[in-house]
Amino acid sequence: MSSSPSSSAQAARDQVARRLADLRRDAGLTMQELADRCHWNKAKTSRVEAVRTTPSDADIRAWCHACGVEGQAADLIEASRSADSMYVEWRRTQRTGLRRSQEASVPLYDRTKLFRIYCVKLIPGLLQTEGYARSLLSKIADFRGVPDDSAQAAAARVDRSKVIRDGRHRVVLLIEEDALYHRIGDEDVMRGQLHYLLTTMSLPALSLGVIPRAAPRRMWGIETFTVFDDKRVHVELLAAKVTVTTPSEVELYVRACTRMATMAVHGAPARALINEAIQSLG
Secondary structure: OOOOOOHHHHHHHHHHHHHHHHHHHHOOOOHHHHHHHHOOOHHHHHHHHOOOOOOOHHHHHHHHHHOOOHHHHHHHHHHHHHHHHHEEEHHHHOOOOOHHHHHHOHHHHHHOOEEEEEEOOOOOHHHOOHHHHHHHHHHHHHHHOOOOOHHHHHHHHHHHHHHHOOOOOEEEEEEEHHHHOOOOOOHHHHHHHHHHHHHHOOOOOEEEEEEOOOOOOOOOOOOOEEEEOOOEEEEEOOOEEEEEOOHHHHHHHHHHHHHHHOOOEOHHHHHHHHHHHHHOOO
């Protein structure tokens, strides 16, 4: 695994900086000459090329104009925006509440044909009941200090989850056994959630595997993530959502799923673990 889950974002920023530097050199301009044409300090040019400063859309337009390649500005702006979206702090997307971020992901979920999901301590969002989701999202809102619209956000999350039933998607989920015991809501909420897991296991397009606590580890526990069509990965960190699109890094997450699946139990053994968790609620 790469040293940082945000390495794809950094690689994309590096690529934008290299392209800008190449445009300057191809135009035969020194850093000072480009700075003069753009009406800023030479240090800014240096910081952009060294990836210490992220250029704004206006900066990129000015840079391309100074180099006589205005036609390349649009592509570079799009590449810069894409790089910026690969590492997005939750406070940016959730400052007005949580419902909007649930709804914003609906197009991605609709067009994805194959989901691969791994969760350490939580029930995956696609399998959450409204009560479980509401309890979880309320805690998130409180911790992050954002408006608590958890009821509306939970309803949006459940609505987004219809993809597991419409016959156009395949969903492969792997959860650690600890997720069955991690108390997100009260006993009634947890009991309802665990019973719902048993119900969803009969869905033909869904595969749910539970990795027992006592299973010999062929893969260490890693961060929660979702793979979309083996082309894109969302990694959930405490501070941010990281989007991985570099093929070699996406392949690592797919490989991790495949390896962890060998540690999981499915069918009747998985049902037995879920029923044990239900019994533990009293």
